[in-house]
Amino acid sequence: MIDYRSDTVTRPTPAMLEAMMRAPIGDDVFGEDPSINQLEAMSASLFGMESAVFCPSGTMTNQIAIKCHTQPGDEVICDRLSHIYQYEGGGIAFNSGASVRLLEGNRGRLTADQVRESINPDDVHKPASTLVSLENTANRGGGSCYDFADIQSIKEVCLQNNLRLHLDGARLFNALVAKNETCRQYGEVFDSISICLSKGLGTPVGSVLIGNRPFIKKARRIRKVFGGGMRQAGILAAAGIYALEHHVSRLAEDHRHAQEILAAIRTKDFTGDILPVETNIIIFEVRGRFTAPELAARCKEAGIFVMAISPTQIRMVVHLDISPAAVAQTIAFLNSI
Numbered sequence: 001m002i003d004y005r006s007d008t009v010t011r012p013t014p015a016m017l018e019a020m021m022r023a024p025i026g027d028d029v030f031g032e033d034p035s036i037n038q039l040e041a042m043s044a045s046l047f048g049m050e051s052a053v054f055c056p057s058g059t060m061t062n063q064i065a066i067k068c069h070t071q072p073g074d075e076v077i078c079d080r081l082s083h084i085y086q087y088e089g090g091g092i093a094f095n096s097g098a099s100v101r102l103l104e105g106n107r108g109r110l111t112a113d114q115v116r117e118s119i120n121p122d123d124v125h126k127p128a129s130t131l132v133s134l135e136n137t138a139n140r141g142g143g144s145c146y147d148f149a150d151i152q153s154i155k156e157v158c159l160q161n162n163l164r165l166h167l168d169g170a171r172l173f174n175a176l177v178a179k180n181e182t183c184r185q186y187g188e189v190f191d192s193i194s195i196c197l198s199k200g201l202g203t204p205v206g207s208v209l210i211g212n213r214p215f216i217k218k219a220r221r222i223r224k225v226f227g228g229g230m231r232q233a234g235i236l237a238a239a240g241i242y243a244l245e246h247h248v249s250r251l252a253e254d255h256r257h258a259q260e261i262l263a264a265i266r267t268k269d270f271t272g273d274i275l276p277v278e279t280n281i282i283i284f285e286v287r288g289r290f291t292a293p294e295l296a297a298r299c300k301e302a303g304i305f306v307m308a309i310s311p312t313q314i315r316m317v318v319h320l321d322i323s324p325a326a327v328a329q330t331i332a333f334l335n336s337i
C-alpha cells in the first residue's frame with residue numbers, strides 16, 4: 001500500500017525507534033523529563049526564541065496560542081481555508097470564545113493590505129481585533145509558501161495596530177526547505193510558532209509551541225487545563241529530537257517526488273486545473289472519465305491511496321514513507337489508466 005492521503009501516516013524509522021528506546025524519561029508535568037526539556041530547549045534555540053512547550057497535537061498548540069493571545073469576544077484574523085478555522089472542531093469559539101474574521105487569500109496566503117483592511121476600529125460595537133494567524137505552508141492552498149517579505153509587511157501592520165502574530169507552522173519546514181529560509185527569520189517576526197513533528201518530519205506524535213518566556217509560562221497552564229500535560233512522554237520527544245536532526249533537509253526529496261508525480265498527472269486527459277505544486281502537496285481537479293471519488297477508488301484497487309477532498313478534487317501528499325520505488329510504481333499506474 002502506497003499512502004498519499006496525508007503526511008501524518010508515516011511510521012517511525014528503525015533509527016528513530018532506536019532513539020525513542022534510549023530516551024531518558026521522567027514526569028514532564030513535574031518538569032522532570034530530560035528528553036522533553038531537551039526538545040523544548042532545542043526548538044526554542046532553533047528559532048532564536050526564549051521558550052517552548054511540547055504538546056500532543058498541532059490542534060492543541062494552535063488552540064493554546066489562540067487562548068493565550070485573546071480574551072473572549074476578541075477577533076482572530078485568518079484565511080478562510082485556515083486549519084485553525086476549518087479543521088479544529090470550532091475550537092476558536094469553544095476554547096477562547098473569540099470571533100473570527102475570515103479573509104479570502106491567495107491559496108491560503110494573506111496580504112498586509114487585506115489584514116490592514118480587516119482590523120476593526122476601536123469602537124464598542126466591534127469585536128477587538130487582537131490576533132492574526134498565518135499558515136505556512138498553507139495546507140488547503142496545496143502546500144503554498146509565503147514570500148517572507150509579505151510576512152514582514154503583515155508584521156508591520158500588526159505592530160502598527162498592536163496585534164499579535166501567530167504562525168501555524170505544521171509544515172513550516174517544507175516551506176523553509178522550498179524557499180531556502182531559516183527558522184531564525186521566523187522567530188524574529190512571530191509572537192508564537194506552532195510546528196508539527198508528526199507531519200513531514202515523520203514522528204508518531206507531537207507538536208511544539210514556541211514563544212517568549214511569559215507566553216510559554218501561560219501556555220503551560222493552558223496545556224494542563226486542556227488535558228495535554230503528559231508524563232513520561234520523553235519517548236515521543238526523543239523521536240522529535242531525532243527528526244529535527246535527521247529529517248529536515250530530506251524534505252527536498254519529497255518535493256522532488258511531488259514534481260515527478262505532477263509531471264505524470266499533467267499528461268492525463270482526466271486532469272483539470274492543478275494547484276501550483278511548491279512543496280509536498282498535490283491538489284488537482286478531475287473531470288471527464290472519472291469523478292474524484294471514482295479516481296480515488298481506482299487508485300485504491302492498485303494499492304495507491306489518495307484523498308478525494310471534494311467531488312472534483314484529489315489531494316496527494318508525499319512524505320518520508322514514499323520511496324523512490326513507490327513513486328515509480330505510482331507513475332507507472334497513472335500512465336496505465
Ligand SMILES: *Cc1c(COP(=O)(O)O)cnc(C)c1O
Nearest residue numbers: 057058059060083135139168170
Ligand atoms: C495537521 C495540521 C495541524 C495540526 O493537526 P493535528 O492533527 O492536531 O496535529 C495544524 N495545521 C495544519 C495546517 C495542519 O495541516
